Amino acid sequence: MAGLAAAFGSGAMTNSIADIAQADVILVIGSNTTEAHPIIALQIKKAVRENGAKLIVIDPRKIKLVDYAHLWLRQKPGTNVAVINGLMNVILEKSLADEEFIANRTEGIEELKAILPKYTLEVAERISGVPATDLRQAARIFAQAERATIIYSMGITQHTTGTDNVLSIANLAMLTGNIGKPGTGVNPLRGQNNVQGACDMGALPTTLTGYQKIAHDEVRAKFEKAWSCRLPKEAGLSVVEMFEAALQGKIKAMYIMGENPMLSDPDITHIEKALRTLDFLVVQDIFLTETAEFADVVLPGATFAEKDGTFTSTERKVQRVRKAINPPGKAKADWEIICDLAKAMGYEMGYSFPGEITDEIASLTSTYGGILFDRVNSSGGIQWPCPSLDHPGTTILYQDKFARGLGKFHPVEYKPPSEEPSEEYPLILTTGRLLFQYHTGTMTRRSKGLEEICPAGPVEINLEDAAAYRIKEGEEVILASRRGKIKVRVNITERSPQGTIFLPFHFSEYPANVLTNPALDPLAKIPEFKVCAVRIEKL
Amino acid sequence: MAQVIVTINGRRIKTEIGKTILEVAKENGIYIPTLCYEPRLKPYGACRVCLVEVEGAKGLLPACATEVTDGMEIATDTVTLYEIRRTIVELLLSDHPPNCLVCESAGSCELQDLAYRLGIEEVRFKGEQYEYKVEDFNPLIERDHSKCILCGRCVRICEEVQGIKVYDFINRGFETVVTTPFDRSLTETECEFCGQCVSTCPTGALIDRQRKFKGRIWETAKVRSICPYCGCGCQIIIHVKNGEVIGISADVECGVNEGNLCAKGRFGYNFINHQDRLKTPLIRKDGRFIEASWEEALKVVTTNLSKIKTKYGADSIAGLSSAKCTNEENYLFQKFMRAVIETNNVDHCARL
Numbered sequence: 001m002a003g004l005a006a007a008f009g010s011g012a013m014t015n016s017i018a019d020i021a022q023a024d025v026i027l028v029i030g031s032n033t034t035e036a037h038p039i040i041a042l043q044i045k046k047a048v049r050e051n052g053a054k055l056i057v058i059d060p061r062k063i064k065l066v067d068y069a070h071l072w073l074r075q076k077p078g079t080n081v082a083v084i085n086g087l088m089n090v091i092l093e094k095s096l097a098d099e100e101f102i103a104n105r106t107e108g109i110e111e112l113k114a115i116l117p118k119y120t121l122e123v124a125e126r127i128s129g130v131p132a133t134d135l136r137q138a139a140r141i142f143a144q145a146e147r148a149t150i151i152y153s154m155g156i157t158q159h160t161t162g163t164d165n166v167l168s169i170a171n172l173a174m175l176t177g178n179i180g181k182p183g184t185g186v187n188p189l190r191g192q193n194n195v196q197g198a199c200d201m202g203a204l205p206t207t208l209t210g211y212q213k214i215a216h217d218e219v220r221a222k223f224e225k226a227w228s229c230r231l232p233k234e235a236g237l238s239v240v241e242m243f244e245a246a247l248q249g250k251i252k253a254m255y256i257m258g259e260n261p262m263l264s265d266p267d268i269t270h271i272e273k274a275l276r277t278l279d280f281l282v283v284q285d286i287f288l289t290e291t292a293e294f295a296d297v298v299l300p301g302a303t304f305a306e307k308d309g310t311f312t313s314t315e316r317k318v319q320r321v322r323k324a325i326n327p328p329g330k331a332k333a334d335w336e337i338i339c340d341l342a343k344a345m346g347y348e349m350g351y352s353f354p355g356e357i358t359d360e361i362a363s364l365t366s367t368y369g370g371i372l373f374d375r376v377n378s379s380g381g382i383q384w385p386c387p388s389l390d391h392p393g394t395t396i397l398y399q400d401k402f403a404r405g406l407g408k409f410h411p412v413e414y415k416p417p418s419e420e421p422s423e424e425y426p427l428i429l430t431t432g433r434l435l436f437q438y439h440t441g442t443m444t445r446r447s448k449g450l451e452e453i454c455p456a457g458p459v460e461i462n463l464e465d466a467a468a469y470r471i472k473e474g475e476e477v478i479l480a481s482r483r484g485k486i487k488v489r490v491n492i493t494e495r496s497p498q499g500t501i502f503l504p505f506h507f508s509e510y511p512a513n514v515l516t517n518p519a520l521d522p523l524a525k526i527p528e529f530k531v532c533a534v535r536i537e538k539l
Numbered sequence: 540m541a542q543v544i545v546t547i548n549g550r551r552i553k554t555e556i557g558k559t560i561l562e563v564a565k566e567n568g569i570y571i572p573t574l575c576y577e578p579r580l581k582p583y584g585a586c587r588v589c590l591v592e593v594e595g596a597k598g599l600l601p602a603c604a605t606e607v608t609d610g611m612e613i614a615t616d617t618v619t620l621y622e623i624r625r626t627i628v629e630l631l632l633s634d635h636p637p638n639c640l641v642c643e644s645a646g647s648c649e650l651q652d653l654a655y656r657l658g659i660e661e662v663r664f665k666g667e668q669y670e671y672k673v674e675d676f677n678p679l680i681e682r683d684h685s686k687c688i689l690c691g692r693c694v695r696i697c698e699e700v701q702g703i704k705v706y707d708f709i710n711r712g713f714e715t716v717v718t719t720p721f722d723r724s725l726t727e728t729e730c731e732f733c734g735q736c737v738s739t740c741p742t743g744a745l746i747d748r749q750r751k752f753k754g755r756i757w758e759t760a761k762v763r764s765i766c767p768y769c770g771c772g773c774q775i776i777i778h779v780k781n782g783e784v785i786g787i788s789a790d791v792e793c794g795v796n797e798g799n800l801c802a803k804g805r806f807g808y809n810f811i812n813h814q815d816r817l818k819t820p821l822i823r824k825d826g827r828f829i830e831a832s833w834e835e836a837l838k839v840v841t842t843n844l845s846k847i848k849t850k851y852g853a854d855s856i857a858g859l860s861s862a863k864c865t866n867e868e869n870y871l872f873q874k875f876m877r878a879v880i881e882t883n884n885v886d887h888c889a890r891l
């Protein structure tokens with residue numbers, strides 16, 4: 001979310017899910033919403049069907065939403081910036097920009113204007129493969145809408161240019177004045193149920209709760225006082241950097257709670273090596289996951305149904321999670337395990353109920369200031385920022401001003417993905433999610449019914465590529481990238497464009513992340529899951 | 540909203556224009572029976588059990604599809620209405636299989652509730668029993684046409700909410716059924732297994748197959764919580780019997796999802812009570828995991844972490860928190876890494 005923080009001053013969905021119903025135009029880019037966020041997809045479909053909203057889909061794959069779209073721009077993977085710059089160039093040329101909004105609410109428009117003229121329709125078409133006429137039409141529809149919203153997800157962020165992509169989206173929204181009103185906004189959809197919460201809570205190497213910077217002395221002082229401790233000042237390592245450091249022998253021990261990097265992280269051969277190199281690994285999870293197999297100690301945690309607390313959804317809504325059953329055997333709620341561990345190491349964490357922790361968070365975090373446990377418990381959820389007890393929460397961000405004051409345009413130039421198809425690896429591999437499976441499958445694959453409906457999925461290959469390689473439906477082939485090889489079964493489809501292969505990452509039988517590129521976006525530190533170069537080898 | 544005043548069963552009620560008679564009655568605690576009505580759907584007005592009498596109107600009007608007007612005088616509980624309702628329900632029961640005893644929907648069946656409410660001890664009509672077997676071997680949704688009352692809720696919710704059209708009415712008259720094209724299994728249709736149709740079906744015609752014979756609705760504890768899968772944050776109700784999660788439902792009246800869920804949220808609950816769950820701490824000894832007590836496990840962890848911290852410094856330790864855990868747990872995890880281990884090497888896999 002580094003891009004949004006730079007443009008607006010903070011990074012989360014600006015508007016609410018229910019708000020989509022009020023949009024005249026919905027631009028979905030890099031989000032296979034029907035599969036990854038089904039309930040939000042219902043809102044989009046309803047807006048199109050019942051309110052006559054126009055839907056523009058920008059996606060290399062023929063995702064389901066394309067069936068509902070007014071316009072579908074099928075760009076080459078990794079060319080989002082060229083597409084958006086092309087759109088913005090048309091908007092400026094045709095004087096469709098919202099000059100009033102730009103003048104009153106933003107800064108940096110001149111820098112953006114300086115780079116846009118070279119993104120003519122011809123140039124944008126040449127880079128992205130999207131026909132100039134479609135680009136022109138999309139620009140018109142978007143800019144002329146009274147209220148236009150942009151919805152995006154991992155298809156935007158999981159690139160080495162992820163931050164650039166997000167900045168471009170923010171540019172487009174500000175250029176057309178689509179911020180701070182119902183039915184507008186820049187709306188990133190977070191993948192896992194509590195990603196928003198994990199970030200808000202400071203499970204990040206540079207920030208404490210509510211994105212308070214660890215580098216700031218007064219922030220550290222406040223937390224040191226509350227926690228009775230000394231806090232380190234230097235930024236920590238991000239997840240991909242941690243594994244790098246482990247390989248270099250700089251990280252010796254890891255404590256991993258409820259994550260399975262052995263399937264979810266890029267280049268897992270590399271991760272396996274890193275985990276093996278560690279002197280000591282503690283894994284706390286609900287199953288003996290692929291990652292837990294490498295642990296020295298495994299601690300049995302609890303599922304969501306076995307604990308109390310709160311989750312924060314993608315629309316910044318803090319909602320109550322309630323304990324329905326006890327964890328099995330000696331397993332314990334994860335918060336209890338952390339408390340026990342802290343105590344064993346000589347630091348008192350004497351909470352008797354998660355609500356006490358919720359209230360501690362509120363006392364240290366202005367955006368969560370009014371989100372006390374009792375309030376969450378007796379309401380349907382509260383959207384942050386909610387600074388005080390009498391504040392109702394915020395459904396739409398930046399109605400009068402941005403978190404950083406003025407919104408900032410960033411001139412973003414198109415950069416090709418870090419790995420482009422070559423003679424040796426002529427195809428592009430892109431990874432993603434399926435409707436019936438979730439993340440690394442730890443939960444869905446053990447839900448028998450879902451697994452039966454959606455067993456380990458095949459790789460999607462376009463008709464023409466299949467013909468060129470003489471591959472038959474259901475055939476097994478080898479996919480090879482610069483990092484590894486895996487055997488996969490082929491599904492021939494029109495969903496994927498020619499030259500692009502799609503592989504879901506849920507399945508350990510077909511570990512997509514043996515192939516993917518760990519190259520990182522320099523700011524957001526998100527790996528390039530959406531583009532890597534591969535070749536097909538016949539068996 | 541323009542205010543209007545209506546009278547229901549002699550009671551003067553102030554309300555707003557644009558509301559249906561049914562909505563106004565509900566808001567004021569006045570019962571009007573329904574079968575084909577469902578708040579998530581457009582009014583349909585087909586089952587006729589919600590008919591009411593309106594002063595001056597030609598014939599009876601369906602409460603679910605009639606909007607109130609100023610001065611409207613409505614009666615919802617007259618003898619005529621009772622007779623009509625009773626006849627409709629008796630006709631439905633006349634060809635309904637009498638196996639409510641073991642029906643999965645007993646206790647949550649709207650037909651059963653209505654028959655009880657109307658005091659139908661005996662059905663005056665003897666209808667032909669309907670035999671219509673559907674062999675749909677999908678693992679999630681069981682369909683039994685013999686229990687179908689043709690309310691069309693499944694047809695409409697699939698189309699109006701999910702945006703698909705898996706079911707339709709076929710044949711005519713007594714032969715009418717609601718099914719998929721050519722009676723195909725749901726796995727051979729566009730079905731997304733969202734289960735919206737199961738959630739709306741008023742009878743036992745559509746049920747969650749995984750839940751079958753796991754427990755009666757009245758025996759289950761119902762706990763409100765949040766779906767553990769994607770970031771939409773759908774509100775769910777967890778159904779529990781004997782410490783086991785046996786089903787998930789959603790409340791039409793709350794949350795961003797308004798009673799809707801997707802396949803993961805509605806059917807993806809079997810992992811919770813799965814036999815492979817970790818039930819005890821494990822310690823690796825000579826390459827193998829040995830079951831251990833909490834005390835032993837925590838001792839190994841603290842000894843090793845302390846040793847490594849002393850030898851290589853706090854920044855040689857790193858922690859990964861979890862986007863699946865609660866806010867409180869994420870908060871404690873980073874607090875633990877920062878305050879106890881004394882490093883900022885803490886992250887989670889959400890970037891991924």
Ligand code: SF4
Pocket residue numbers: 696697701703705706725729730731732733734735736737
């Ligand atoms: S499960 Fe969903 S998609 Fe399938 S038939 Fe029912 S409503 Fe339609």
Ligand code: SF4
Pocket residue numbers: 686687688689690691692693694717739740741742744745
């Ligand atoms: S299957 Fe259920 S919801 Fe569908 S028409 Fe029959 S009774 Fe109504």
Ligand code: SF4
Pocket residue numbers: 037038039040766767768769770771772773796799800801802803804805
């Ligand atoms: S029910 Fe489906 S859409 Fe709703 S939160 Fe769960 S996974 Fe997401």
